[in-house]
Amino acid sequence: MQKKKVVVFLPRAFETMEFSVFIDVLGWARVDYGHDLxxxxxxxxxxVMSTFNVPVIVDKTIEEINVDEYDAIAIPGGFGExxxxxxxxxxxxxxxxxxxxAKGKIIASICSGAFPVAKSGVLENRRGTTYHLKDGIFQQKLKEFGVNVVNEPVVVDGNIITSYCPETAPRVAFELLKMLTSEEEMTVIKKAMGF
Known part of the structure; x- marks a missing residue:
């Protein structure tokens, strides 16, 4: 199987639940199912300090990232406060x-992780979503970046995945796995993990 690499980017105050799903889902695919991920x-x-003050030691700092080495970037959301x-x-x-x-690589974000994706400009005139509760104020803010906001749990527009709350975290990780492998392989691993 072809080797694939994903970088999970952790801005300060990221949510641990939204970070860990990428490690676990891709880890199961690698360790139990032989995918070179x-x-x-x-x-x-x-x-990096998470939202709830759990420190995480990362593998690399941003200066060390060469986009050409990766197939995808995953971005957990976090708390503005x-x-x-x-x-x-x-x-x-x-x-x-x-x-x-620009290189057509996958960008997978969860919840407020959609905001840096939108602010970068790559979601302009494309479909996306973000946190949907609190009277939809976060989705309204996302619209201000020119995003065609869709009130659905997970939205895929080409190479970009966005979602609307922590509950969707595993769904995003499985969607990313599907894009890196196949629907069939993803379904096998999802079932093995009890989903």
Whole structure:
């Protein structure tokens, strides 16, 4: 099987549940089903603090990422009140997202992870979604970036996956796995994981 690589980018205040699904789903595919899927974690610093103060030591910092080495980037959401957007909206990260898109690589985001994708400009005039509760104010904000907001749990537009809350995290990870392997392979692994 062809080797594939994914980088999971962790801005400060990312949600651990939205981060861990990528590690687990792709890990099951690699360890139990022989898929050559490698995952690197990445942040602006070697240690990134999550929303609920769980520190994660990442494999690489943003300066070390060469887009050509990867097939996809995965972006968990996070809490604005803990500073998520300070790093999620950093121009260096937005440029990384633009590079992934320009090369037709997969961009998978969960919940508020759609915001840096939208701010980068790559979701303009494309379908996407984000957090749907709280009277839809987050979806309204996403529209301000020129996104055609769809009120659905997971929205795929070409190479970009967006979703609307933590509950959708496994769905996004399985969608990413499907895009990296096949619907058939993804279904086998999903079933093995009890979904």
């Amino acid at each position: 490698l995952v690197d974690t990445c942040g602006f610093t070697n240690k 803990f500073g998520y957007y300070e790093e999620a909206y950093d121009e260096q990260f937005l440029q990384l997202i633009r590079e992934f898109n």
